[in-house]
Amino acid sequence: MLAKGPDAASLERFIAAAPLGQQAAMRALLALARRPRGAALLSLLSPLDQLPSGLLAMARYDDPDISRPLGWDAAAVIARGRRLRRAEGRP
Amino acid sequence: MSARLAQRLQAEVCVIGSGAGGAPVAAELAEGGVRVALLEEGAWHDPDHFTARSPEMLARLYREGGQTFTLGRPPIMLPLGRGIGGTTLINSGTCFRTPAHVLARWQREYGIEVSEDSLRPCFERVEEAISVDTVTPELAGGNAAVVRRGAERLRWSYGYLRRNARGCVGSGVCTLGCPTSAKQHTGITYIPRAQRAGAQILTGAQAKRVLIERGRAAGVLARLEGGATLEVRAPTVVVAAGTINTPLLLKRSGLAGRSGQLGRNLSLHPATAVFARMDEIVDMARGVPQSLYIDHFAEQGIMLEGSAGPPAYAALALPLTGARHAEAMRAFRQLAVFGLMVSDSSRGSVAALGSRPLIRYDMNAADLQRFRDGLVRMRELFSAAGAREIYLPLPAGVDPEMARRRDLKLMAFHPLGTARAHARPDQGVVDGSLAVHGLRGLYIADGSVLPSSLGVNPQLTIMALATRLALSLLEGDGSV
Ligand SMILES: Cc1cc2nc3c(=O)[nH]c(=O)nc-3n(C[C@H](O)[C@H](O)[C@H](O)COP(=O)(O)OP(=O)(O)OC[C@H]3O[C@@H](n4cnc5c(N)ncnc54)[C@H](O)[C@@H]3O)c2cc1C
Ligand code: SF4
Numbered sequence: 001m002l003a004k005g006p007d008a009a010s011l012e013r014f015i016a017a018a019p020l021g022q023q024a025a026m027r028a029l030l031a032l033a034r035r036p037r038g039a040a041l042l043s044l045l046s047p048l049d050q051l052p053s054g055l056l057a058m059a060r061y062d063d064p065d066i067s068r069p070l071g072w073d074a075a076a077v078i079a080r081g082r083r084l085r086r087a088e089g090r091p
Numbered sequence: 092m093s094a095r096l097a098q099r100l101q102a103e104v105c106v107i108g109s110g111a112g113g114a115p116v117a118a119e120l121a122e123g124g125v126r127v128a129l130l131e132e133g134a135w136h137d138p139d140h141f142t143a144r145s146p147e148m149l150a151r152l153y154r155e156g157g158q159t160f161t162l163g164r165p166p167i168m169l170p171l172g173r174g175i176g177g178t179t180l181i182n183s184g185t186c187f188r189t190p191a192h193v194l195a196r197w198q199r200e201y202g203i204e205v206s207e208d209s210l211r212p213c214f215e216r217v218e219e220a221i222s223v224d225t226v227t228p229e230l231a232g233g234n235a236a237v238v239r240r241g242a243e244r245l246r247w248s249y250g251y252l253r254r255n256a257r258g259c260v261g262s263g264v265c266t267l268g269c270p271t272s273a274k275q276h277t278g279i280t281y282i283p284r285a286q287r288a289g290a291q292i293l294t295g296a297q298a299k300r301v302l303i304e305r306g307r308a309a310g311v312l313a314r315l316e317g318g319a320t321l322e323v324r325a326p327t328v329v330v331a332a333g334t335i336n337t338p339l340l341l342k343r344s345g346l347a348g349r350s351g352q353l354g355r356n357l358s359l360h361p362a363t364a365v366f367a368r369m370d371e372i373v374d375m376a377r378g379v380p381q382s383l384y385i386d387h388f389a390e391q392g393i394m395l396e397g398s399a400g401p402p403a404y405a406a407l408a409l410p411l412t413g414a415r416h417a418e419a420m421r422a423f424r425q426l427a428v429f430g431l432m433v434s435d436s437s438r439g440s441v442a443a444l445g446s447r448p449l450i451r452y453d454m455n456a457a458d459l460q461r462f463r464d465g466l467v468r469m470r471e472l473f474s475a476a477g478a479r480e481i482y483l484p485l486p487a488g489v490d491p492e493m494a495r496r497r498d499l500k501l502m503a504f505h506p507l508g509t510a511r512a513h514a515r516p517d518q519g520v521v522d523g524s525l526a527v528h529g530l531r532g533l534y535i536a537d538g539s540v541l542p543s544s545l546g547v548n549p550q551l552t553i554m555a556l557a558t559r560l561a562l563s564l565l566e567g568d569g570s571v
């Protein structure tokens with residue numbers, strides 16, 4: 001499900017921010033969640049066990065090509081914020 | 092920690108942490124003419140580098156990338172901020188004064204002086220400092236409009252939230268770093284004030300040990316980025332490292348353990364979110380994500396509050412998988428979401444596991460029942476609002492009435508209580524004036540001192556108590 005490219009890299013940075021022991025476990029679970037049969041297995045478990053599927057989905061919908069058609073343009077939000085900060089002299 | 096001593100600093104007060112507790116103390120004291128050094132483990136996060144992209148901002152602005160969990164039944168995700176502004180940098184900006192019944196309970200059960208009258212001037216002072224104002228219906232956006240409609244049809248009491256924002260344009264990413272610097276977190280309010288008044292603010296400085304000499308605070312040993320050691324000599328130390336890290340620091344220092352309460356009494360105010368698919372376009376990411384509350388069930392310990400975000404947020408939080416997840420996400424513009432928080436009577440603990448916190452928390456039967464009741468209410472709310480489909484955060488086929496602990500998908504944003512205030516030294520870590528029992532010159536001013544769950548968001552309570560501490564130190568009660 002996770003595309004190669006920028007969103008894969010941002011997910012990797014996200015995982016790398018976790019405590020060391022947790023990173024290995026999360027990578028293993030993410031590998032499982034990437035496979036259709038693994039994902040099906042995880043979906044039978046408790047809500048927290050579904051976190052890897054959720055993280056893959058977060059990375060996927062963080063991709064501007066996917067989020068823009070859904071009405072969300074992060075770059076435009078940031079550009080407007082920057083403009084307003086400058087105009088109003090905020091930090 | 093490196094044995095290399097890189098720097099030695101002299102101050103009158105050393106403050107540890109720049110969040111809701113530490114920043115107001117530093118600013119008020121510095122403006123009162125006190126020589127302050129503030130140590131913050133994290134960095135100053137430049138808004139020019141905010142991207143509104145979830146994975147990236149979580150990794151940069153949150154402690155452990157926001158991937159801190161409690162161990163227990165059920166495990167709970169517990170995100171915390173790390174950097175100038177602490178958790179206020181990435182919070183939703185909601186501002187509640189401490190409910191009167193909570194203050195009354197603290198006076199009655201913990202013997203601490205926290206009357207509404209005594210705290211009112213501190214609340215007013217904080218609210219002015221961080222520009223607290225009520226959200227307008229226009230800024231609240233479509234998500235709040237859906238929920239408001241449901242609440243009105245059910246005749247439930249609701250209101251627009253008060254927030255610390257100025258010039259907010261409803262860009263919907265408060266928890267990913269406000270791109271307009273509209274949210275008045277402590278990093279852009281109190282910290283610049285402290286700096287202007289001469290306080291030294293050190294980032295990348297992790298307090299390792301509080302120094303005590305002859306029963307009195309003497310300073311702090313910190314580790315700087317790169318491994319060098321900094322010693323701040325100060326006869327007064329205010330610890331404000333937050334509910335999870337304050338007990339770890341004090342335990343490392345061999346302090347404040349006499350009551351047996353340090354690291355215990357952890358309340359979390361656990362939360363979950365319910366999604367619904369509407370017929371109308373909602374665009375949940377437009378508007379203030381946390382803009383409306385429903386307090387109709389507050390007496391039962393159930394508070395409903397807004398929570399929303401961009402597609403990446405929804406994709407992570409939606410309680411669906413596979414094709415159903417994809418189908419719901421295709422209709423993202425029609426999705427509405429609202430949060431449910433439980434004022435918990437369960438209590439957990441924080442201990443050290445190497446340099447990391449081991450956070451234990453098991454939910455008791457009463458809180459589980461509150462979640463069941465709350466989820467039933469949320470279903471009623473979205474049905475009344477006209478939802479086409481409602482997505483409860485439970486495994487398929489589990490009714491809210493029958494939900495077990497392990498069925499719940501929980502997060503918590505308001506950890507409190509691990510160095511609780513109590514008038515009696517055998518029952519609390521600090522007294523009502525936030526002084527650590529049995530030691531001179533050592534104070535705690537963060538969420539860890541609040542002895543119970545508030546039932547509402549805690550930043551204003553923490554800031555008001557921190558302000559009261561600073562003012563009393565300036566008056567000489569605490570002998571700065
Ligand atoms: C996503 C989210 C949304 C929230 N929304 C709201 C809201 O809308 N309204 C509200 O009232 N509350 C909200 N909260 C909670 C609120 O922000 C916190 O309760 C509050 O900031 C806690 O204040 P504090 O001073 O105890 O700790 P923090 O604000 O967390 O500050 C502690 C600081 O100490 C630093 N630190 C820790 N250890 C050390 C050390 N050893 N040396 C040096 N520095 C150290 C940390 O890096 C941190 O910067 C939210 C929380 C989250 C996670
Ligand atoms: S809604 Fe947007 S502009 Fe308003 S405080 Fe939140 S992030 Fe800032």
